[in-house]
Amino acid sequence: QVQLVESGGGLVQAGGSLRLSCAASGRTFSNYVMGWFRQAPGKQRELVAAITKGGSTNYAEFVKGRFTISRDNAKNTMYLQMNSLKSEDTAVYYCAADSRVTIATIRGLVEYEYWGQGTQVTVSS
Numbered sequence: 001q002v003q004l005v006e007s008g009g010g011l012v013q014a015g016g017s018l019r020l021s022c023a024a025s026g027r028t029f030s031n032y033v034m035g036w037f038r039q040a041p042g043k044q045r046e047l048v049a050a051i052t053k054g055g056s057t058n059y060a061e062f063v064k065g066r067f068t069i070s071r072d073n074a075k076n077t078m079y080l081q082m083n084s085l086k087s088e089d090t091a092v093y094y095c096a097a098d099s100r101v102t103i104a105t106i107r108g109l110v111e112y113e114y115w116g117q118g119t120q121v122t123v124s125s
Contacts (some may be wrong), residue, residue: 001026002024002025002032003114004096005116006021006022006117007020008020010120010121012124014086014125016085017081017084019081019082020080020121022034022078022079022116023077024097029076030073031099032099033051033053033099033100033101033105034078035047035049035050035105035108035112036048036069036080036093037093037094037096038091040090040092047060048067048069048080048093049069050105051071051106052106053071055070058108062088063089066083068083078095085121090122093118094115094116094117095115097112098110098113100113
């Protein structure tokens with residue numbers, strides 16, 4: 001079992017920045033593919049970015065060049081640095097973990113095994 005807790009969400013003006021954190025506990029954090037997903041009101045949940053234990057990353061097209069995913073395996077923590085935020089980035093952001101180290105996992109094509117409770121990000125225009 002893996003427990004995930006997100007933090008760092010909040011209200012920011014368009015063009016601003018936020019850094020989300022995801023603290024993991026339980027099984028060995030470094031063995032898991034980690035991902036950030038988001039869900040806006042009335043929309044489906046979507047992958048924002050994912051990272052393998054070795055640091056390989058995958059980003060959704062709509063965040064490339066603006067967001068950076070990273071992880072610190074020694075601290076059991078994953079991060080999402082979000083820059084140049086837009087109003088359309090407003091959503092609940094979820095941290096997730098999955099033990100299947102596959103292309104499908106890093107592309108967000110599978111249902112991740114473990115999820116955090118989510119943190120609200122609101123970007124005002």
